[in-house]
Amino acid sequence: MTQSQEPPPAPRDGGNHDAAPLAHHFDSLKQQYDSAKLGMWVFLITEVLFFSGLFCWYAVFRANHPDVFVDGHHFLETPLGAFNTAVLIFSSLTMALAVRSAQLGRRAPLIGLLSVTLLCGLVFLGVKTAEYRQKWHHRLVPGQARIEYFFSAKRTDGVSAPPAKEFLPEGEGQAQYRQYVRQHLAHAGEEILTEEQLQGRIANLRSFMGIYFTLTGLHALHVIIGMGVIFWILVGAIRGRFGPRRFTAVDLVGLYWHLVDLIWIYLFPLLYLIH
Amino acid sequence: MDHTKTPSAPNSASQADVPLAHVVELRILLTVFAALIMLTAITVAVSYFDFGAFNLSVALGVATIKATLVALYFMHLRYDNAFYATIFVIAVGFLGLFLxxxxxxxxEYYPDVQTWQQSTR
Structure with a gap:
């Protein structure tokens, strides 16, 4: 399947200098590479349109209930979000540099840069996990009462699932929780809230958190998939499978990783930076 | 059918040296990275100021500049066949149409929502 041209007498720097196997239905390597890239772009576009459904949900909700978003963003840690943005941008740089290394047939930098990209993905997910843990701790996960009920001993007592209203913790925890919510809502001179207002604000908060978890959760899933394919590329790089005439896989995985970054570039201001 | 290309095929000799893709200069990648980090810092700093109705526009504007930089340089759209950029722009156009x-x-329903909100207060 490979071209029977002898490999160019390039320096032995560990990079693969063989051309990619040329499938019989392509005229040239260039055409084969361009077709693969076109396919990847079409796939990326389906990803954009897939996320656009969620962005549409966000837009309609925010247009009709802007107060929900102003309230909600007070419960997100902007420094953590900004840190994660920087991490993803840095990983995009290392990925772009990795593609460059593959194109130039430099194997050692390729392995190093892919490892750094993978590490950045891990850091991003670590920060995300810390944020999610905090939300769970503050009882801000939608449906949390039901999840806890599902895993609690009460399940065998024949007690029906708690109504959504029982979202608040019971007893002493409830007072603390109310204090926590009040503190975070203490903006624009609204420190004093009536019981009814507080209930309404907590309901709003849950709507916001539903959007937050869906958008960031789906994005995190893409980060995990991206890390999976980067790992696959890393193994290929260690085995010396890429070179100046065969780097299509590295390039396409790079495109996917950049798209994941691109989506986060929009998610960060839409969720964390609301005034 | 023979599944291999013979050296006499029109592509092999003449196109062996055709580069598959443009190699982006190191300097450009590093500059784009610096610009992206700067824009992130700006968008965070700016979020502490109130621009009234323009808050969302400012945030989305900066995000769009960042996204354009990523697409043009990290995703090679500036150097690649314009066809990729074209289909990407068309997709973004459809996204705009959808939204x-x-x-x-x-x-259209906003007055109804307002009426309902007034009634629950």
Whole structure:
């Protein structure tokens, strides 16, 4: 399947200098590479349109209930979000540099840069996990009462699932929780809230958190998939499978990783930076 | 059918040296990275100021500049066949159409939402 041209007498720097196997239905390597890239772009576009459904949900909700978003963003840690943005941008740089290394047939930098990209993905997910843990701790996960009920001993007592209203913790925890919510809502001179207002604000908060978890959760899933394919590329790089005439896989995985970054570039201001 | 290309095929000798893709200069990649980090810092700093109705526009504007930089340089759209950029722009156009038409419909119901909100207060 490979071209029977002898490999160019390039320096032995560990990079693969063989051309990619040329499938019989392509005229040239260039055409084969361009077709693969076109396919990847079409796939990326389906990803954009897939996320656009969620962005549409966000837009309609925010247009009709802007107060929900102003309230909600007070419960997100902007420094953590900004840190994660920087991490993803840095990983995009290392990925772009990795593609460059593959194109130039430099194997050692390729392995190093892919490892750094993978590490950045891990850091991003670590920060995300810390944020999610905090939300769970503050009882801000939608449906949390039901999840806890599902895993609690009460399940065998024949007690029906708690109504959504029982979202608040019971007893002493409830007072603390109310204090926590009040503190975070203490903006624009609204420190004093009536019981009814507080209930309404907590309901709003849950709507916001539903959007937050869906958008960031789906994005995190893409980060995990991206890390999976980067790992696959890393193994290929260690085995010396890429070179100046065969780097299509590295390039396409790079495109996917950049798209994941691109989506986060929009998610960060839409969720964390609301005034 | 023979599944291999013979050296006499028109592509092999003449196209062996055709580069598959443009190699982006190191300097450009590093500059784009610096610009992206700077824009992130700006968008965070700016979020502490109130621009009234322009808050969302400012945030989305900066995000769009960042996204354009990523697409043009990290995703090679500036150097690649313009066909990729074309289909990407068309997709973004459809995204705008999707969001725009949905928002037109959503604002139609806004008075109803307001009436309901007043009634629950």
């Amino acid at each position: 725009g038409i949905t928002m037109l419909d959503a604002v």
